[in-house]
Amino acid sequence: MSLGVALFGATGSIGDSTLSVIEAYPDRFHLEVVSAHHSVDKLLNIIRRFAPKHVILTDTSQADLLLSRLPHDFKGSVAFGDIALTEAAVASEVDVVMAAIVGGAGLASTWAAVNAGKRVCLANKESLVMAGSLMMADAKRTGAMLLPIDSEHNAMFQCLPEHYRTGEPIAGLRQLILTCSGGPFRTWSGRKMAKASINDAIAHPIWSMGKKISVDSATLMNKGLELIEATHLFQVPESAIEVVIHPESTVHSMVEFTDGSILAQLGSPDMRIPIAHALGFPNRLSIDVERLSLTSLKCLNFEAVDHARFPALTLARQASDAGGDRPIVLNAANEIAVSAFLDGRISFPRITALVSECLNRLPQQPISCLEDVLMVDTLCRQAALDWMQEGT
Numbered sequence: 001m002s003l004g005v006a007l008f009g010a011t012g013s014i015g016d017s018t019l020s021v022i023e024a025y026p027d028r029f030h031l032e033v034v035s036a037h038h039s040v041d042k043l044l045n046i047i048r049r050f051a052p053k054h055v056i057l058t059d060t061s062q063a064d065l066l067l068s069r070l071p072h073d074f075k076g077s078v079a080f081g082d083i084a085l086t087e088a089a090v091a092s093e094v095d096v097v098m099a100a101i102v103g104g105a106g107l108a109s110t111w112a113a114v115n116a117g118k119r120v121c122l123a124n125k126e127s128l129v130m131a132g133s134l135m136m137a138d139a140k141r142t143g144a145m146l147l148p149i150d151s152e153h154n155a156m157f158q159c160l161p162e163h164y165r166t167g168e169p170i171a172g173l174r175q176l177i178l179t180c181s182g183g184p185f186r187t188w189s190g191r192k193m194a195k196a197s198i199n200d201a202i203a204h205p206i207w208s209m210g211k212k213i214s215v216d217s218a219t220l221m222n223k224g225l226e227l228i229e230a231t232h233l234f235q236v237p238e239s240a241i242e243v244v245i246h247p248e249s250t251v252h253s254m255v256e257f258t259d260g261s262i263l264a265q266l267g268s269p270d271m272r273i274p275i276a277h278a279l280g281f282p283n284r285l286s287i288d289v290e291r292l293s294l295t296s297l298k299c300l301n302f303e304a305v306d307h308a309r310f311p312a313l314t315l316a317r318q319a320s321d322a323g324g325d326r327p328i329v330l331n332a333a334n335e336i337a338v339s340a341f342l343d344g345r346i347s348f349p350r351i352t353a354l355v356s357e358c359l360n361r362l363p364q365q366p367i368s369c370l371e372d373v374l375m376v377d378t379l380c381r382q383a384a385l386d387w388m389q390e391g392t
């Protein structure tokens with residue numbers, strides 16, 4: 001039976017890797033839905049290549065452009081705006097949702113897919129950071145299976161027994177070991193980092209990714225978001241997660257058990273590997289990726305994080321520990337700050353400084369439903385914009 005896939009964020013880096021896995025298995029998967037925000041040209045290429053049944057463009061200002069350029073033989077339907085995502089996420093023809101939109105914009109559709117009990121391949125880590133407790137409880141209630149795409153979480157998941165499902169406690173766990181490449185500034189001095197350009201920050205030494213996650217990897221906020229993501233997926237407190245710098249990015253993460261055993265997953269740094277794992281689970285798909293040659297590895301290095309140069313990880317630990325609305329504030333402030341950095345409006349160190357300022361200045365709000373999450377998110381984004389003006 002061919003599974004109907006809804007690929008949200010089809011025009012991004014994860015979207016691209018997902019399309020390449022799906023293309024290799026035309027009998028197993030078909031593209032029921034694809035979404036883009038404003039990349040009309042890329043979306044048209046996808047339409048020509050895959051003939052999806054349903055196409056969504058969330059940026060409505062581009063609607064006329066897309067409609068005027070649709071191929072004449074396109075037989076699918078087209079919808080516009082965010083609401084189209086949540087509607088598509090629950091459609092009966094959709095078996096699997098690949099949540100690959102970047103940032104908080106991915107929350108509502110991921111949430112809808114979880115509440116509809118779908119298989120959710122989760123790349124959009126921000127949705128779990130913002131609403132992890134609520135979403136994991138909903139997944140338990142609806143039977144939605146959350147499969148991690150983030151390479152580290154996918155690695156940890158692969159180290160667990162086949163019957164293990166995310167959201168359950170892990171039997172015999174001592175700790176999770178989350179590896180981190182260290183990003184482009186691993187060896188840079190604080191003084192040099194203060195002058196880092198946009199191009200410096202997005203030049204990741206190992207992974208080729210979208211701009212937002214590339215900047216997050218440079219501040220190490222990506223590791224902070226991943227730490228919070230792991231607390232929800234694997235039901236552990238942040239104190240049960242150790243972060244180690246591993247510049248080669250060959251060991252994608254590890255799980256340490258109480259008997260002293262440490263299990264690791266290794267592989268080339270290619271996102272098609274976790275994507276194929278999640279799409280095929282519990283079966284293995286064969287994909288054409290570069291094989292890891294153990295004899296040419298020479299050595300694998302592990303080092304501690306320098307928290308003085310990379311304060312983002314400590315902020316994320318504190319936010320995770322405090323819980324409630326703190327991770328929402330962390331994420332919203334970070335998205336505003338990263339976007340301002342990418343627009344050339346603030347310096348690199350100001351990204352983490354602004355996140356810290358928002359966490360310090362915004363009073364805590366109780367969180368009990370999606371509306372609460374969205375309200376804190378909106379408030380924090382506005383506050384971050386206001387305080388950014390003050391600081392510049």
Ligand code: NDP
Nearest residue numbers: 009011012013014036037038039101102105123124209210
């Ligand atoms: P990209 O920036 O490459 O792609 C983002 C996708 O989201 C694009 O399809 C984009 O559409 C769409 N999008 C952007 N803004 C909106 C919006 N407001 N509403 C709806 N759709 C929107 O990001 P990545 O593929 O790198 O990352 C996607 C997610 O996966 C992130 O959460 C990231 O943290 C996570 N991830 C990524 C990894 C990677 O290797 N890239 C690794 C692990 C996790 P358009 O192109 O039209 O703007």
Ligand code: MG
Nearest residue numbers: 150151152226
């Ligand atoms: Mg990752």
